[in-house]
Amino acid sequence: MSDKLRREKLAIEGGKPVKTTPNPPMFPGGIEIGEEEKKAVLEVLDHRYLFRYYGPEEFPSRVRLLEEEFAKKMGIKYALAVNSCTSALISSLVAVGVGPGDEVIIPGYTFFATCAAVIAAKAIPVICEVDDSLTLDPDDFERKITPRTKAVIPVHMRGVPCNMDRIMDIARKHNIKVVEDTAQACGGSFKGKYLGTFGDCNAFSFQYHKIITAGEGGMVTTNDQLLYDRAQEYHDTAACWRPGGPEKRFSSARYRGELFPGVNFRMPELIGAVARVQLKRLDGLIEKMRKNKARIKEAISNIKGIEFRRLNDPEGDTAICLVFFLPTADLAEKFARALKAEGVEANSIYNKGVPDWHIYAHWEMILNKWTATPEGCPYTCPYYKGPEPRYTPDMCPRTLDLLGRSIHIDIPPQLSEEDCNLIAEAINKVARAYL
Numbered sequence: 240m241s242d243k244l245r246r247e248k249l250a251i252e253g254g255k256p257v258k259t260t261p262n263p264p265m266f267p268g269g270i271e272i273g274e275e276e277k278k279a280v281l282e283v284l285d286h287r288y289l290f291r292y293y294g295p296e297e298f299p300s301r302v303r304l305l306e307e308e309f310a311k312k313m314g315i316k317y318a319l320a321v322n323s324c325t326s327a328l329i330s331s332l333v334a335v336g337v338g339p340g341d342e343v344i345i346p347g348y349t350f351f352a353t354c355a356a357v358i359a360a361k362a363i364p365v366i367c368e369v370d371d372s373l374t375l376d377p378d379d380f381e382r383k384i385t386p387r388t389k390a391v392i393p394v395h396m397r398g399v400p401c402n403m404d405r406i407m408d409i410a411r412k413h414n415i416k417v418v419e420d421t422a423q424a425c426g427g428s429f430k431g432k433y434l435g436t437f438g439d440c441n442a443f444s445f446q447y448h449k450i451i452t453a454g455e456g457g458m459v460t461t462n463d464q465l466l467y468d469r470a471q472e473y474h475d476t477a478a479c480w481r482p483g484g485p486e487k488r489f490s491s492a493r494y495r496g497e498l499f500p501g502v503n504f505r506m507p508e509l510i511g512a513v514a515r516v517q518l519k520r521l522d523g524l525i526e527k528m529r530k531n532k533a534r535i536k537e538a539i540s541n542i543k544g545i546e547f548r549r550l551n552d553p554e555g556d557t558a559i560c561l562v563f564f565l566p567t568a569d570l571a572e573k574f575a576r577a578l579k580a581e582g583v584e585a586n587s588i589y590n591k592g593v594p595d596w597h598i599y600a601h602w603e604m605i606l607n608k609w610t611a612t613p614e615g616c617p618y619t620c621p622y623y624k625g626p627e628p629r630y631t632p633d634m635c636p637r638t639l640d641l642l643g644r645s646i647h648i649d650i651p652p653q654l655s656e657e658d659c660n661l662i663a664e665a666i667n668k669v670a671r672a673y674l
């Protein structure tokens with residue numbers, strides 16, 4: 240057998256793999272953690288200032304500074320730091336007035352937390368299709384609106400912006416609140432405006448897998464003072480007495496809905512210290528991912544038979560991953576297996592045998608309407624005037640078809656040019672064999 244033929248033989252059939260060194264792991268900001276983060280944490284420890292509202296000496300709260308810097312970076316009036324994106328989603332939903340009897344529309348492709356947050360806010364999730372951008376399908380969103388729809392959560396899934404023009408138009412037309420889930424897309428944009436600044440109240444994550452991270456953490460953003468006050472009130476049981484809390488600002492003139500009991504979703508100072516350093520890394524990380532993705536995409540652009548995931552705004556893509564569709568789900572699974580054998584970490588996104596909490600068809604707790612107590616709230620809530628909600632694994636067939644035919648490849652910012660070239664070479668090789 241000639242060398243060329245041996246090279247061409249797929250690794251899955253006993254040929255030589257294209258890529259023999261693994262990618263850096265997909266923790267974009269996480270694996271950049273270094274001296275600056277250490278210094279920031281040590282400063283907090285040195286001053287023994289571990290709680291945002293007080294300590295043994297004067298020291299500016301790192302959480303408060305993070306909020307100021309985040310709001311400035313995003314170009315939004317208010318940022319409220321919390322301990323996770325799930326907390327940010329719940330606080331945002333409560334802030335915009337979601338509660339018993341309401342429906343909230345969410346996409347069928349998102350991490351389960353988006354859905355769980357709706358239940359925590361005592362409302363009923365309505366699951367909607369994604370389109371070929373793998374983000375909320377605006378047409379299906381509009382079809383699923385009922386008189387009970389209070390809010391919609393567009394999720395900028397896998398770093399790609401939703402079609403915010405259409406979503407905002409539809410939401411405004413039907414008087415529906417918008418809560419963007421920007422967990423996976425911090426630093427992405429739509430038509431030049433940062434994601435997480437379009438909705439009434441929006442949520443971000445600093446969990447370890449996200450673009451910038453402090454291990455855990457989240458942020459609420461809004462331009463509306465009432466919504467900020469309500470989110471602040473909810474995220475901290477004692478918010479009204481805190482410096483800057485509503486009690487201090489409006490000691491006499493309070494508005495309705497401003498004060499009510501909340502929970503404790505406060506962000507710890509150590510997390511705030513790390514997140515501030517990571518925020519400075521955001522632009523650099525995104526620039527590298529965009530460069531890597533462009534290099535790979537360019538090198539596979541001539542393949543016939545694959546279709547790239549549509550980008551609602553290519554310039555606003557955070558480029559955390561590359562996704563393309565193949566003609567059938569069987570072929571996608573086969574393609575992913577062959578790519579793995581070539582040394583490229585690739586997956587077909589929806590694979591019936593592989594549970595994945597990002598796809599509604601695997602959300603057993605929702606499909607079965609399991610609840611923490613036997614009364615079955617929110618599904619049985621007497622304030623809910625709609626028909627009893629039904630969830631079935633096949634309720635969003637387009638979503639499953641698209642996800643079943645898709646191949647997903649992570650794009651860590653730390654990939655070298657050589658890594659990118661080899662990933663593209665492996666895709667080209669498998670495509671020559673299978674397409």
Ligand SMILES: Cc1ncc(COP(=O)(O)O)c(C=O)c1O
Binds near residue numbers: 325422443444456457
């Ligand atoms: C789309 C989406 N929403 C919400 C979350 C929840 O984030 P957190 O873990 O910070 O609560 C995640 C995290 O994986 C996510 O990917």
